[in-house]
Amino acid sequence: MTSPCIDIHSHFFPKNAPNFAAKFGESSGPWVTLHDHSDGTGMMMLGDKPFRPVHSALWDAQARIKELDANHVETQIICATPVMFAYDAPAEQAAYVASAYNDLALAMCADSSGRLRTLAQVPLQDSALACRELTRAMRAGCVGVQIGNHVGPREMDDEGIVAFLQHCVEENAAVLVHPWDMLGGERLKRWMSAWTVAMPAETQFGIMAMILGGAFDRLPAELRICFAHGGGGFPYLLGRLENAWHRRDIVRGISLHPPSHYLNRFSVDSAVFDPRALRLLVDTMGADHIMVGSDAPFPLGEEHIGDLVRNQPGLTEVHRQQVLTENARNFFRL
Numbered sequence: 001m002t003s004p005c006i007d008i009h010s011h012f013f014p015k016n017a018p019n020f021a022a023k024f025g026e027s028s029g030p031w032v033t034l035h036d037h038s039d040g041t042g043m044m045m046l047g048d049k050p051f052r053p054v055h056s057a058l059w060d061a062q063a064r065i066k067e068l069d070a071n072h073v074e075t076q077i078i079c080a081t082p083v084m085f086a087y088d089a090p091a092e093q094a095a096y097v098a099s100a101y102n103d104l105a106l107a108m109c110a111d112s113s114g115r116l117r118t119l120a121q122v123p124l125q126d127s128a129l130a131c132r133e134l135t136r137a138m139r140a141g142c143v144g145v146q147i148g149n150h151v152g153p154r155e156m157d158d159e160g161i162v163a164f165l166q167h168c169v170e171e172n173a174a175v176l177v178h179p180w181d182m183l184g185g186e187r188l189k190r191w192m193s194a195w196t197v198a199m200p201a202e203t204q205f206g207i208m209a210m211i212l213g214g215a216f217d218r219l220p221a222e223l224r225i226c227f228a229h230g231g232g233g234f235p236y237l238l239g240r241l242e243n244a245w246h247r248r249d250i251v252r253g254i255s256l257h258p259p260s261h262y263l264n265r266f267s268v269d270s271a272v273f274d275p276r277a278l279r280l281l282v283d284t285m286g287a288d289h290i291m292v293g294s295d296a297p298f299p300l301g302e303e304h305i306g307d308l309v310r311n312q313p314g315l316t317e318v319h320r321q322q323v324l325t326e327n328a329r330n331f332f333r334l
């Protein structure tokens with residue numbers, strides 16, 4: 001029998017999204033829309049440019065549940081696609097957008113017989129508004145919040161972002177950090193390099209900022225925070241950072257301890273697509289800090305959700321069950 005899993009990293013976009021371009025104008029966009037081809041496929045548009053080919057599981061709960069059944073996914077946690085964040089828009093507009101998307105995500109979950117749960121999005125460029133929307137969204141039924149790994153030049157150790165994370169602790173909200181707004185500019189235009197090269201670097205940057213910028217030292221251990229895509233480049237390059245931390249004082253920032261000290265302060269998902277990478281992740285993070293994350297239903301997601309973990313050689317059955325379901329149940333209080 002195939003073991004069921006809980007998938008903690010998947011995305012949605014609502015079919016009936018409000019027309020934010022008409023409401024706020026293109027100048028604070030580009031806004032995301034969906035061209036539904038009415039044949040089960042569609043195209044996400046960013047302004048007037050095609051962004052990503054998609055299919056109905058992105059917006060239709062029943063189509064999504066068919067995919068969950070086929071993949072033995074017991075529960076799936078959905079969240080915004082990062083292009084929906086609106087962190088570059090005026091904060092009041094981003095707050096309006098977050099609240100509209102959060103309600104639409106909750107409506108999709110309400111149509112799923114409990115199989116789908118959602119993370120909120122918040123206007124992270126303004127911590128007070130972000131805290132307010134988080135409180136509202138948690139009361140409305142969200143199981144946590146997804147944030148991007150930076151807001152322009154403000155990294156994860158930024159005072160406003162740390163204040164928001166403190167609020168997440170108070171609201172008992174789990175946090176998923178997703179890479180977005182990738183570094184690299186013009187050089188990323190070929191080969192989907194923004195996804196294959198820069199996203200893992202962004203995630204690595206996010207974890208590093210929390211460590212070296214003293215965010216983990218300032219925040220309580222109760223904070224439940226998970227980084228997407230296996231923590232990006234961080235687990236693989238931890239030794240390099242650790243060596244630098246010990247040998248050059250300018251690396252240390254204001255962290256009280258070397259980077260390896262903080263490994264029990266965060267979790268990662270399993271979206272690494274290779275058993276050798278998953279083995280490194282288990283060795284580095286521990287099986288109790290990894291959860292299945294698929295990036296479904298996008299083309300670059302895990303095609304058979306959870307199979308990397310189900311088929312991982314050398315993983316004890318106890319650890320396999322932790323990664324497939326138990327960690328997610330504890331992390332998101334499902």
Ligand SMILES: [Zn+2]
Pocket residue numbers: 009011178228295
């Ligand atoms: Zn994702």
